[in-house]
Amino acid sequence: MPEETLTITDNRTSKTYTVPLFKGCIRTMDLRQIKVNDDDFGVMGYDPAFMNTASCQSAITFIDGDKGILRYRGYPIEQLAEQCTYLEVAYLILNGELPTESQLKDFVKEVTYHTMVHENVKKFMDGFHYDAHPMGMLMSTMAALATFYPEARKIGDPASRRLQILRLLGKMPTIAAYAYRHSLGLPYVDPNNSLSYTENFMSMLWKMPAEPVYKPNPVLARALDVLFILHADHEQNCSTNAMRSVGSSQADPFASTAAAIGALWGPLHGGANEQVLVMLDEIGKMENIPAFIADVKAGKGKLMGFGHRVYKNYDPRAKIIKRTAEEVFQVTGRNPKLDIAMELEKIALSDEYFIKRKLYPNVDFYSGIIYQALGFTPDIFTVLFAIGRNVGWLAQWQELLGDKEQKIARPRQIYTGYDQRDVVPLNKRGK
Ligand code: ACO
Numbered sequence: 059m060p061e062e063t064l065t066i067t068d069n070r071t072s073k074t075y076t077v078p079l080f081k082g083c084i085r086t087m088d089l090r091q092i093k094v095n096d097d098d099f100g101v102m103g104y105d106p107a108f109m110n111t112a113s114c115q116s117a118i119t120f121i122d123g124d125k126g127i128l129r130y131r132g133y134p135i136e137q138l139a140e141q142c143t144y145l146e147v148a149y150l151i152l153n154g155e156l157p158t159e160s161q162l163k164d165f166v167k168e169v170t171y172h173t174m175v176h177e178n179v180k181k182f183m184d185g186f187h188y189d190a191h192p193m194g195m196l197m198s199t200m201a202a203l204a205t206f207y208p209e210a211r212k213i214g215d216p217a218s219r220r221l222q223i224l225r226l227l228g229k230m231p232t233i234a235a236y237a238y239r240h241s242l243g244l245p246y247v248d249p250n251n252s253l254s255y256t257e258n259f260m261s262m263l264w265k266m267p268a269e270p271v272y273k274p275n276p277v278l279a280r281a282l283d284v285l286f287i288l289h290a291d292h293e294q295n296c297s298t299n300a301m302r303s304v305g306s307s308q309a310d311p312f313a314s315t316a317a318a319i320g321a322l323w324g325p326l327h328g329g330a331n332e333q334v335l336v337m338l339d340e341i342g343k344m345e346n347i348p349a350f351i352a353d354v355k356a357g358k359g360k361l362m363g364f365g366h367r368v369y370k371n372y373d374p375r376a377k378i379i380k381r382t383a384e385e386v387f388q389v390t391g392r393n394p395k396l397d398i399a400m401e402l403e404k405i406a407l408s409d410e411y412f413i414k415r416k417l418y419p420n421v422d423f424y425s426g427i428i429y430q431a432l433g434f435t436p437d438i439f440t441v442l443f444a445i446g447r448n449v450g451w452l453a454q455w456q457e458l459l460g461d462k463e464q465k466i467a468r469p470r471q472i473y474t475g476y477d478q479r480d481v482v483p484l485n486k487r488g489k
Pocket residue numbers: 325326327328330354359360361362363364365366367368415417420421422
């Protein structure tokens with residue numbers, strides 16, 4: 059069998075080094091032995107935006123971007139979206155195995171009993187401006203939860219970790235719904251323990267105080283549950299990397315989750331679902347599509363909801379979303395934006411610019427169209443993404459804390475500033 063090593067020759071010194079390969083990678087610390095002299099710091103890796111650097115080992119999510127494969131703990135996303143509930147998948151992602159019936163029952167009960175928030179959280183949320191963006195409200199309220207649960211800082215205690223995970227899973231939809239109600243000037247609705255995770259979320263969003271009962275439509279509740287499953291984890295994406303990076307300083311999980319929410323908010327990440335709707339509104343009519351595509355190709359903007367760092371083939375989640383959209387439209391009526399989206403997709407997939415760059419629709423391209431049909435306004439779309447991804451962040455955080463190789467995340471840099479220079483007294487500096 060050939061040796062699992064790389065041989066590197068330093069042409070500056072003509073010295074040769076043998077570096078072990080570990081699971082197809084080199085450990086860049088092994089490069090530090092490559093020096094021109096004893097004072098030399100040694101060779102480092104330079105990889106802005108982590109284009110080719112693995113930051114951890116993980117057993118949670120597998121993606122083959124070229125083949126369009128996504129699996130959680132080995133199970134294909136298509137099967138999980140077809141056969142499981144979000145909390146079943148959440149249990150799988152957190153614990154590594156699908157739950158038995160009794161394990162699921164206990165888990166659902168535990169999460170359900172952590173959906174309420176302290177009354178002061180409501181008062182805190184009342185302080186937001188009437189048009190505050192729901193992602194800003196979600197992020198800051200999540201960070202504020204750290205002050206309600208100071209024991210969350212005991213990140214080395216497995217029982218405390220588990221409790222915070224249950225709290226975060228239970229309370230995120232409540233806070234998300236309160237952010238939504240706040241922006242509409244509606245009173246907050248308390249959680250209802252007789253409903254499922256997603257139905258309860260819908261009730262907290264849409265139950266009117268004057269109506270004694272709110273009955274979520276089962277097709278729409280299932281569609282939202284499937285959307286949460288599709289968003290549940292996606293290995294080392296930008297927000298998960300933020301969660302791990304902040305978590306690596308041993309910050310509590312509420313602070314780390316707030317950081318992950320901040321990363322998700324950006325338009326190149328989860329914020330893209332909101333931007334897709336903004337884009338479709340801007341295009342407005344079918345006849346404007348060719349001019350819009352021409353502008354994108356001329357570098358005047360991006361086709362939002364297209365392209366992915368890892369997927370260089372159709373995003374498998376986008377395929378499932380397209381199917382789910384049809385089920386939702388049977389109940390809500392067809393969202394007219396779907397026609398524009400499908401035409402955009404058709405043109406883009408046959409255009410040399412997009413083909414050459416392997417740009418395909420990602421999860422955000424169609425999700426916003428469903429969210430809008432369900433009755434959500436675009437500013438809440440990324441909040442819905444955050445609810446689904448919450449469990450992925452938590453599982454990755456848990457994995458990080460159990461990984462003996464991990465330390466505080468602290469990248470190196472290549473310094474490009476001045477060499478040492480002396481301070482000139484203020485009165486002698488030029489204008
Ligand atoms: N529209 C037009 N051109 C694009 C798009 C797009 N959506 N995405 C990438 N390109 C082009 C780039 O301009 C670049 O072209 P060039 O080689 O001529 O310079 C080439 O394709 C490669 O793109 P990069 O930006 O280098 O790819 P990267 O992996 O860094 O970025 C990203 C991936 C951020 C997702 C990018 O495709 C993008 O901005 N897409 C639009 C925003 C979006 O939908 N984000 C959601 C991603 S999924 C998620 O986070 C849930």
